[in-house]
Amino acid sequence: MPREDATVFVVDDDEAMRDSLHWLLESMEFRVATFASGEDFLAAYSPRQAGCLVLDVRMPGMSGLELHDRLNAAGVALPIVFITGHGEVPMAVAALKKGAVDFIEKPFAERDLLAIIERCLALDAARRLERGEREQAQQKLATLTPREREVMDMVVVGKLNKIIADSLDISIKTVEVHRARVMEKLEARSVADLVQRVMVAQGGKPPPAN
């Protein structure tokens, strides 16, 4: 359960609404943080904090949509659930198009809210895991020497040692040494594993096909 290290951020200008949401979400055993405005939230939030954002669409000052835009612009991929009132459905649809996870119309059922928030938290956790693996792989890749990197680039596209040696104008033996060092540094058990790690490091894209 990701509930322990994830927080549900609530931004709503209506104090009753904020307080009651806090009460409700707490009863669902989420960690909850509430903010009266988008500005307050931006001031307090750090992208490292995992969780999701429950956001009122209509607020004085910075509206929910604006806050969403700001977060997108800042590259914060926090999943967002919009709470909408009467006649605000078109706004919510626009928000979905910009990447919000879902919206829920006031007044809402407990079940619906729980399902949505859990989905958001799962999504956030998955995103954070993926990002963590990528960063790890990238760090490992960064430890390679240029020559090892060259050798590795050729290995991952399936070239034989001999061909690598010829094209780099070095001995096969040297290629084998480089290759062993690459495998060791990236902690790859096989060539397939190596390819997997390189893909992770490069954001899921297949390695260059040269």
Added chain:
Amino acid sequence: MTPPAENLALAAPSASTPEAPAASPEPAESPRAAAPEANPPRPLATTAGGRPPLDRTAVWLLPNIAVICFIVAMGALLHVLHRQELEQQRAALVRDIQWAEQTIRLHLQANQEVLTQFANEMAQGTLDPDAFLLRASQHMANNPELENMVWVGENTLIRWSAPFETTARLVGERLPRGPSDEAFRRARETGRVAYSEPFLPDRPEAPFGDARQRADGSATIEIHVPIYEDKLFRGTFSGAYSVSGLLYHLAPPWFTDKYQLALLDREGRLLGTRAGATLDDPALTQEIPFEPLGKGLKLQVASLRTESRFAQQMLTVLILGLSVTIVWSFWMLRRHMGGRRQAEVERDRLFNLSLDMLCILSLDGTFRRANPAFERILGYSRDSFLGRPTLELVHPDDREATRAELKKLATGEPSTYFENRCRGADGRYRWLLWSVNPAVEEGLLYAVAHDITDRKEGEQALASAYAFRKAMEDSILTGMRASDLEGRITYVNQAFCRMVGLPEAELIGRLPPFPYWAPEAEEIDRRCLERTLEGTAPASGMEALFRRANGERFDARVYASPLIDAQGRQTGWMASINDVTEQKRSREALRASHERFVAVLDGLDAAVTVADLDAGNLLYANRAARRTFGCEPEQNQTCASPWQVLHEMVAPDAGDAEQAIDTELQHPANGCWYHLRARAIKWVDGRSVRMEVATDITEHKLAEEMSRQQLERLQRTSRLITMGEMASTLAHELNQPLAAIANYSMGCVSRLRSASFNREELLRTMQKATAQAERAGQIIRRVRDFVRKSEPQKNLVAVAEIIEEAASVAEGAAHKRGARIVLDLRADLPQVLADRIMIEQVLLNLVRNGLDAMEQAPPNLRRLTLTAEPAPDPSMVMVSVVDRGHGVREEAMAKLFEPFYTTKAEGMGMGLNICRSIIELHQGRLWVEANPQGGSVFRFTLPTGA
């Protein structure tokens, strides 16, 4: 008057200069001193030319007489002196001549006695020849007047002769016949001494005659002394005297120095002189009879030119000379005086006749004398200004300068010409040019004043005419160039010099090519000149390109005309040159500005057109107008203007052509909105035209529409006019507390279910939920209050008033949407019992719906008609709102008035529902029908007050 001036010297320098100095010394010694006019200043005019000539003769009479008397006296004196002198001389002469006669006679007697001695001795016979010869020679040596001594015998024969060397009487000869022989005979006969007649020894027979007529010798006279020896005649002793020798030897030298001695015979014939010449002056001659030598002989003494005589003559000559000199000098003086007089007369005549004013002033400037020209020119009578100071007459402005001149003159410094103005008797000032010569020692100033008023005025007129002409010439901007028939420049004016930038001196006299011809356009300029000289220059002028001195080029327009002199002959050509560069430039500038104007107008997004008011044809259309409205003023005269395009399609009946228009209209074809402004202006040619500017305001219109809607919404909430809006707000506001209550409740349920709850916490939360429920209750109460407040307050009102008011409120909205609201109200409608505000809100709601429905309709159809008419039920009045919008679908008709039914994206579906509620509150009915012409008709009925 002051002016001294030296100008007199200039006017008559030769006359005045010698005269002035001559004036002072002359009167002292000339007879003029006595003349009457020598008296001091008397006006010349009186003495003028009128003195009779008699006077002048009288003047001269005395000196004439004096001179004549003087000369006569001198003559008389001379004569008396001469006479006295002559008398004295004559007396001396007589004395001397008597002395001379006596002397000669004594000598002759002595000689006679010697001869008588000889005769006596002969007679006594004591005489021998030798003794004779000795004694005779001795005697003759002592008495040289004797030529010879001879003894003539009784028979006339010469016996003895002494001296022995004599040749006149030779011994042995006979006495010649004639006077000698005759004297011998007489001596013989008478026995007495006898003298012969004078004869010439060489021709003794002829009488001697006059010595002055003969040159062959001197007269000789012989003496014969008879010798008687006792009565016996023995001949004679004879002596021969030469008359000349006689006179020569017997007159002493002192005598001969003084006189001329002459011997004359009885007839007065000269026998001989001491000097051999006769004297002219008979007055100085004295004759006395000289008997001893014979009968009738005379001794004549003429006084010779002596010292005293010479002095006397000198004296005479001197006196005569002096007299002549006096007469001559007197005559000269007379002549000179005559000349002077003539000169004076002439001068006076000139003085009087002079057209210039001549005057003599004292040093302080007082008039002493003036000629008639003064009277004539200044108009004063002479007496009135003589003795007056000149300064009185001088113009006040010139007085200072005149005074200074006078001061200068008083020091003797001659004045050069100077001018001043003097007042005439008529009060007018005359310009006078003065020239004054001072004579300080006389205390006078001699002045000449020339009246130069005419000249001055002429000069001024000329100067002003010249200045005017010059100013005119200099002020005109047209260059003038005169040339003779060959094209040589004879005159240029200032403007031309300025134009070509060359001084006049460099242009005058130049022959083509002229220095101001532009080299590149020389052919044009030459042709231009040739045409001028040929006389074929067009009256409209010729184009030429000239060059300024600084190299700048300018376009010129040249007009030529013949130059005619005073005799009517053509002497050349006058060309007037205009610098048309500026004109060209301004023409260019005008064109450029026109292009700019056109570019600006064409660059405008707004369509600008100008149409004739009467004919209606387009005069101008910019590019936007042509593009948007297809106007082509040149091609299609009947093309419609934007006003016609926009307005006539909406309302062909409306619009006064001359009225100013400021409105917004929708284009019938492209649907764009235009802000059209039109007003009548004066077109360039003076006719009245209408200018229209149509600005595309579609964008603006949309934005405005948006803001208008917002504004309207605001108005609606503030006035709480639209029930639907209120319902929406109500829904939103209720949502908040409801959602909060739900959340609190769900949280409680969840906690209670999991049993992990804090009781206090739950209690607090439940209280919060209760508070939210109260909040919701308050909202509900507010709505109820509103509803209560807005319950109809029915009054009797004219339905037409409500409709008109609603129409006027909606007019703005309709206008913005390009629609028009048309009222069709029956005049005889009864009043209705209704809440005026609520019915108005219903009407506004229906009108807005209608306008919304027509949003997509063609603009010309966007017309909303409000009608009021009696309903079929006579106790009701029916109001209809007729639109030409999209209409209401059949299936929607039934749901239309249900709550929350809406066809609008943002509508809540409460409007019509509330409207129906309001109408029903009034016991009326609201329904909808389809408009047979398209669109829908909403109708409601209201009960009449009856």
